[in-house]
Amino acid sequence: MAVKSTFRSMGRHFLDFLFPRACLGCGSALGGKSTYCYICSDCLRKIDWIRNHFCPRCGAPDVENGTICDECGRKTFSFLRNCSIYAYSGLGRQIIHELKYRNGRHLLPDIGRMGMEARLDLCDTVLVPVPLHWWRRWLRGFNQSELICERLAKIYDCEVCPLLRRNHHTRRQFGLGARARWKNVGNAFQINELAFKKMKIAKNRKITLVDDIFTTGATIEACAKVLVAAGFGHVEALTLARA
Ligand SMILES: [Zn+2]
Ligand SMILES: [Zn+2]
Known part of the structure; x- marks a missing residue:
């Protein structure tokens, strides 16, 4: 075990030598000892x-x-509660922008660590990512909610099920007013019957919807409404940031 971790630490030092890491917030160099890969302790x-x-x-x-x-x-x-890890401001906002718009998948281990340190209540939970329309997913190359789900599922040892699908392409919520946001996503989701049948998720399981950001709650509510109408009795939400 000790040999394995020594090799891992040597590997990390070597990688740091080849590809020096800098803090996303202040740009300072991060060495092998930093707990987070891309955020220094001051910025944290x-x-x-x-x-x-x-x-x-x-x-x-x-x-x-x-x-x-x-x-x-x-x-x-329709959801019982939403839990967010941090407020959508400063570096917290920057992390989400980097992840979504600048292919910042290298930040996922740090996001996972934030989720771990938040000591989330995910006991016996099925994590359900908020889906993107296939077109947007294709353009971006990934769905950030799925990636956050996968990280948290590993840490908390819970299941991930893509129980929802997006019906139609909606405008980006970013930049829309509160009323327009509710209208924009109102009927955007439906049950992903294929995943539901394949994974046989019981209706009495606790479902936690996962998304990167909670602004007015319109997207989470549109998803939760579909799950509740399908008979799921316990729907909660977990979001990285709360705007
Ligand atoms: Zn920093
Ligand atoms: Zn409230």
Whole structure:
């Protein structure tokens, strides 16, 4: 075991020599000892982690403990709760942009570590990625939600099932106002019957929808609505960032 980890550490030092790593936030060089691959400890501390004072329904930060936010007071969702790891600002926002728009798949081990350190409640959960339309998936080359799901599934030893598919191509939610976001994704999803039959997911299993960002909740709600209508009784959401 010790020999194996020595080789791994030597391999990492060699790779660092060939391809020096720099912090995504401040550009400082990162050596073999850094816990995160692409984020230095100083920048890590500056991330707006959501650990206390959040809305227990939608995960919004800066909400007094034990109360729900104003928005949740006005709306009802089909999902029981959303949990987000950090607020969508600064380096947290940069991580998502790098992953989605600059093919930042090298950041996935760091995202996985964030998920691990957040000590998420994923016991006996089936993780369901929010699907992309096949066209957008093809253009991007990957679906970031699937990749986040796979990372978390390894860490928490849970199943991943692509239980949903996207019916039609919708405009990007980015840049749309709240009302337009709800309208844009309202009927965008349906059950992926093939995956459902193949994986035989029982309707009483806890389902956790996974996405990179929760803004108004329109996308998560559109997905949750389909799952609840199909008979799934316990649907939650987990998102990397809360806008
Ligand atoms: Zn840094
Ligand atoms: Zn809320």
